[in-house]
Every structure is written in structure tokens, then in C-alpha cells.
Amino acid sequence: MKIFSGTANPTLAKEIADYLRIRLSEVEIIKFKDNELSIKICENVRGVDVFIIQPTSNPANEHLMELLLMIDAALRASAKRITVVIPYFGYARQDRKVEPRVPISAKVVANLLQAVGINRMLTMDLHSEQIQGFFDIPVDNLIAAPIFVQYLKGLSIGDSVVVSPDTGGVVRARFLGKKIDAGLAIIDKRRPKPNDSKVMNVVGEVKGKNCILLDDMVDTGGSICQAARALKESGADDIYCVSTHAVLSGEAPGKLKAADFKEIIFTNTIEIPIEKRPDNMTVLSVAPLFGEAIKRIHEGESVSSLFL
Numbered sequence: 230m231k232i233f234s235g236t237a238n239p240t241l242a243k244e245i246a247d248y249l250r251i252r253l254s255e256v257e258i259i260k261f262k263d264n265e266l267s268i269k270i271c272e273n274v275r276g277v278d279v280f281i282i283q284p285t286s287n288p289a290n291e292h293l294m295e296l297l298l299m300i301d302a303a304l305r306a307s308a309k310r311i312t313v314v315i316p317y318f319g320y321a322r323q324d325r326k327v328e329p330r331v332p333i334s335a336k337v338v339a340n341l342l343q344a345v346g347i348n349r350m351l352t353m354d355l356h357s358e359q360i361q362g363f364f365d366i367p368v369d370n371l372i373a374a375p376i377f378v379q380y381l382k383g384l385s386i387g388d389s390v391v392v393s394p395d396t397g398g399v400v401r402a403r404f405l406g407k408k409i410d411a412g413l414a415i416i417d418k419r420r421p422k423p424n425d426s427k428v429m430n431v432v433g434e435v436k437g438k439n440c441i442l443l444d445d446m447v448d449t450g451g452s453i454c455q456a457a458r459a460l461k462e463s464g465a466d467d468i469y470c471v472s473t474h475a476v477l478s479g480e481a482p483g484k485l486k487a488a489d490f491k492e493i494i495f496t497n498t499i500e501i502p503i504e505k506r507p508d509n510m511t512v513l514s515v516a517p518l519f520g521e522a523i524k525r526i527h528e529g530e531s532v533s534s535l536f537l
């Protein structure tokens with residue numbers, strides 16, 4: 230088994246390799262002045278089980294192209310099997326036709342990855358689970374919930390409610406609430422256009438409660454901050470922001486810092502620069518979960534128990 234990392238999140242890749250007690254294998258990635266990429270795998274991978282770690286985060290197109298070229302390099306070097314480890318799967322929100330004459334971009338990305346020659350994909354908290362059906366190869370969609378459960382139990386938050394910021398995240402919120410013995414509430418919102426949402430009302434009892442706002446990702450920060458304000462107006466006490474993917478586009482770090490969150494909790498599926506981290510932000514590592522999944526895939530063992 231050999232593990233390679235692109236440039237999107239080398240810190241997480243190093244943590245995964247450390248968990249597995251192996252070193253990251255060497256790859257040479259050069260960007261020319263016209264922004265073309267040159268990839269060279271610097272080790273023999275003939276007959277080797279290859280894992281390539283690369284979230285397709287911002288800049289999504291550049292990181293995706295880098296991943297595709299790394300896959301092709303490994304394939305042409307006669308790797309036995311190629312598994313892509315994409316902690317954050319970009320384009321996942323474009324998983325259906327919402328109006329005429331638009332692409333299903335998540336399906337296009339799936340086609341690209343399969344066309345280049347991957348054998349398996351490992352990811353975490355897909356925005357839409359049905360994206361697994363876009364692939365004709367095995368897809369393991371890990372969930373960050375076990376990491377959040379362990380951390381939140383350590384905080385000993387009393388009288389708590391897990392709040393889904395929209396109806397699409399209710400299953401995720403219910404699962405976490407059951408694990409930490411918390412109630413459930415839902416924010417009813419409307420999204421008139423991309424990256425713009427309007428909170429309508431809060432469904433559920435939150436007055437006097439400590440609220441854990443749970444979402445799969447925070448992009449511009451508008452939805453989660455609006456939801457926090459709605460909870461405060463409904464009489465909530467402390468509010469925690471909990472999310473797997475810290476996309477944090479544009480002014481999102483400033484919005485989160487200005488919002489009245491007791492604590493902001495992310496994972497490191499996307500590398501978060503220090504300058505984007507307010508003092509009340511905690512970043513939890515998903516390296517042990519990915520490391521264990523990679524180990525089990527390599528050894529032909531069950532990965533399903535990691536989803537529970």
C-alpha cells in the first residue's frame with residue numbers, strides 16, 4: 230500500500246499516513262506559468278494498492294484536475310488498484326436539474342473520475358447521498374458523527390437540542406441527537422438563489438435550551454448565522470455551530486466571528502488557514518477515521534462498522 234497526497238490538504242494526508250504508521254509517498258507536482266500542471270509519481274507503484282488523498286475544495290477545478298492527472302499517472306505506472314480519498318467532494322450540491330438547460334455537475338465529476346480509471350472512492354458526508362449512485366464502482370461515504378459525538382459528550386452540554394438548519398439535514402441531526410441524548414429542532418428556510426437563504430421560522434422547542442446547529446458544510450456562512458439569530462430570537466441559550474466541511478468562502482470567517490456562537494466546531498476535511506480561525510473555533514481531525522477505513526479497504530475487511 231502507498232499513499233499519495235495532492236496539494237489540497239497535505240496536513241490531513243500526513244496525519245492519515247501517521248495513523249497507518251507509513252510515510253507519504255513522493256509525488257512531484259509542478260505548475261507552469263500558464264497554470265498547466267505537470268505530475269510525476271516518484272516511486273515504483275507496479276502491483277501496488279494506491280490511495281490518493283485530495284479534497285476538491287477551493288480552487289475546486291485546479292484540485293480536481295490535479296487529482297485526475299495523479300490517477301492517470303498511477304494507472305500508467307501499473308498500480309494494482311487506485312482508490313481516491315476525497316474528504317470533501319466538490320460539486321456535490323449540483324446533484325440534479327433544478328431548472329432547464331443546466332448540467333448535473335456532480336454526475337460529470339463522477340464520470341471524469343471513472344473515465345480516468347479509479348477502482349474505488351472514499352469520501353465523507355456527501356452533501357447528497359444519492360451521488361453514490363452516480364458511480365459504477367464502490368463508494369464508501371464515511372460520516373463525521375462519531376467524531377462529533379465523542380467531542381460533544383466531553384463538553385457535557387446540558388439541556389441540549391440538535392438543530393437542523395434546513396429540512397434536508399433532519400436525518401443527520403436526528404442521528405446525532407440520539408447519540409448525545411438531545412432533542413431535535415428544524416429551521417424552516419427558503420433559498421431564492423444560490424448562496425442566499427431566508428429563515429422563515431423555528432420548528433421545535435428551543436427556548437431556554439442549548440442548541441447545536443448541525444450542517445454538512447458552511448460555505449458563505451449566511452444560512453448558519455441566520456439560523457443562529459433565529460434561535461436567539463426564539464429564546465435559545467448557548468448556540469454551537471457544528472459542521473463537517475469548512476468551505477468558508479468570501480466573508481464567511483467574519484460572519485462566523487461576529488455571530489453569537491459559544492463554539493464553532495469543524496473537521497479538517499478542508500484545510501483551514503490560521504487567519505480564518507476565530508478564537509472560539511475548534512478543528513477536529515478525521516485522520517483516524519480515514520486511516521482506519523483505508524486500512525480495512527487494503528486488507529479486504531468491512532468498512533460498514535465505521536458508519537455507525
